[in-house]
Amino acid sequence: MAVAILSGCDRMPGSFVTSTPTPVGVVVPREPLAAVTPALPSLVERAARIKAALSLDPPILLLTDLDATQALAQQLAIHDSRFLANVTWGGHPLRNEIFSIYPARASDVTEDAHACASSPCYRVEMYNYGLNLATVAMVDVRNQVVVAVKKFSDMQPDIPSALQRLAVDIATNAPEVRDALGKTPDARTAVMASTKTALNGTRCQRSHHLCVAPTFVTGSRALWAIVDLTDGVLVGTRWTELGKVSGLAVTERSLQNDVVKTMYCEHTTSFERDGWRLDYILTSSDGLRISDVRFGDRLVLDSAKLVDWHVSYSRAMGFGYSDAIGCPVFSQAAVVAFQGPTIEDLREDGKVVGFVLQQKFWSDLWPLPCNYYYVQRFEFHTDGRFRIVGGNIGRGCGDQGTYRPVLRIAFAGKSTVAAWDGSAWQDWTHERWQQPSDARFTSDGYAYRVQRDNGGGFYVEPGRGQFGDGGRGDSAYVYVTRHHGDRDEGDSDMITIGPCCNEDYAQGPEKFIDASPEDITARELVMWYVPQIGIDGRPGHEYCWADSTLVDGVYVATEYPCYAGPMFVPSTDR
DSSP states (O other), X not given: OOOOOOSSSOXXXXXXXXXXXXXXXXXXXXXXXXXXXXXXXXXXXXHHXXXXXXXXXXXXXXXXXXXXXXXXHHHHHTTOTTTTTTSEETTEEOOEEEEEEEEOOGGGOOGGGGGGGTSOEEEEEEEETTTTEEEEEEEETTTTEEEEEEEEETOOOOOOHHHHHHHHHHHHHOHHHHHHHTSOOOGGGOBSTTSBEEETTSHHHHSOOOEEOOEEEETTEEEEEEEETTTTEEEEEEEEEOOOOOSSOSOOOOOOHHHHIIIIISSOEEEEETTEEEEEEEOSSBOEEEEEEEETTEEEEEEEEEEEEEEESOTTTOEEEEEOEEOSSSOOOSEEBSSOOEEEEEEETTEEEEEEEEXXXXXXXXXXXXXXXXXXXXXXXXXXXXXXXXXXXXXOSOSSOEEEEEEEEEESSOEEEEEEOSSSEXXXXXXXXXXXXXXXXXXXXXXXXXXXXXXXXXXXXXXSSOSSSOOOOOOOEEEEEEOOTTTTSSSSOOOOOSOSOOSSSOSSGGGGSOSSOOBOTTBOEEEEEEOOEEOBOSTTOOBSEEEEEEETTEEEEEEEOEEEOOEEXXXXXX
C-alpha cells in the first residue's frame, strides 16, 4: 500500500493503490485557456472573472473577502499611477491580478518606505501575467497614501490560496494524473501545491508562465502534476524516485503561529554576546534576517539573509521547486518557521568559542517524502570571525538533484572586493559574478577579500568540507553588486528571485548587475553566495537526506544534513 499525505495529524497508509508509472512522465499538449472552452467549473468561473477584469479601468482582478483595512490598501494601490504603470500595453489591457495584501513588517521597511516605520502600512503585491512582472506597493493606511512602489521583472509573487486550490483542482481532474496514479487522487493528498516550479520544454519555461506543481506521493515515487496557471492547464507530469519510505511522520507538529508571529515576525529583537551586537527578525519569505551587526565598536554588516532555496531534480529536464522560507502567517512561504530562533554555544574541540543564532523551518509531515526541513545558522566567534550558513535536512521530492540556497550579505560602509588569482589579490572594479571553477584559494583557504574603506575588512573562506559540519564543499557562484538602498535590490522581503532549475550562473542575483556593470571600488556592496549541494539518497552515502526509523516502538528521524556557507575572517590589510 502507498503512503498518503493528508493535512493535520499523521495518517495511516492506504489512500492510493500503487500504480506502475511511466518511467519519466508526460508532456501534455494543450491549447491556451483563451482558445478553448474550459470544462472544470472552477475554470469556467475564473475565465469569467478574468474577462470581466479585462474590461475594467484599471484592468485588475482584485482580491475579495478582505477586511476593511486590506480593502482600503487595495483601493489606494490601484489608484496610484506608479502601481498602474504597466497594466496596459499599447493601449490594450494586460492580465493583472492582486495576489496578496498583508501588514508590512519591520523587514519590509526600507529607505524609500521610511514613512512605514512610524505609521501602519500594508504590502500589496500584484502579478502581471502578460509581462511576467511583479509590482509591490507599500501603502500607509492611516494617512491613505502609497509611499513606495517597486517593480520586479521576471519575478512572480507567491500565489494566493484561491490559485492554490485551482491548481489542485486542475491536477486532480487531469486524465494524465488519473492514469498515472491508477485512480482519481484526493485533493487533500496534494503537497507543495503553492510552490512555483518550472519544466523545460513547456510554456512554463518558454513563456515564463506562472506554474506550480501539486505533488502526489505513492509508494516510493512522487508524481508532479505541473500546472500552468497562466493558461489554466496541466502541461506535464514527472515522476521522481523517493527512495525507501521507512515509516510515518515522526510527530504531530503543533504550529505555534501566534507566538512566532507576535514575538519574531512583527518585532525586531536585539541581542548582545561575546562582543557582538545585532538585530534579528523573521521575514515573510527571506528566512531569518540579521541586521546592524557590530563587533566591538565597529559596524560589520548592514544585513544578511537567505533569499530562496532553488531545488532542481533533473539536469536534463529542468524541473524542481523555488522554495521560500519565512513566517507562518501573512506569508506564502512554502516552508515556515514552527518555532522562534535559538541561541546556542559555538564549540570547537569542546571549548566555547562563540555562539550560534539558528532558525529552523520544516514541513509538518517531515521526514516523509516531499516534506522539507531547512536551517539557517549565523555563527559568531569571540575572535571576530563569523559564518553565514544555509542547511538542508531533507527529505525532498527526489533522491537525486541539487539544492542552491541564495545567500544575500550586505556589508556595512564602503568596501572593495578582490579575488585571489593564484598568486595575488585582484580587485574587482565593477559588478560581476564568478563561477565555482574559476575560484582560486590561498594557502589559508581564502578566495575573496573585502577591504573596508576606513581600514580592516575580511577574508572570505568558502566551504570546501573543512568546517566540521559534514559539508562536502559549496561549489558556489559568487556575485558582487552595488548596494542601492533607494532601489530596494533585496533590502526588503524578496519574492522568488530566480528560477528553480538553471544549471548556470542565472540564479537570480545577476538581475542586479546592470547592462553596463557599475563601479564597485570603495562602494557600499552586496555579496550574493549561491552554493550547489547535491542530494544523495544512496544507502550508506546519504547527504541532504532524512528518513524515519523505528526505535523502541516509535519512529524517530534519522538526519543526513548538508550545510553550506562562507566564513568571514577579520583582516587588518590596507
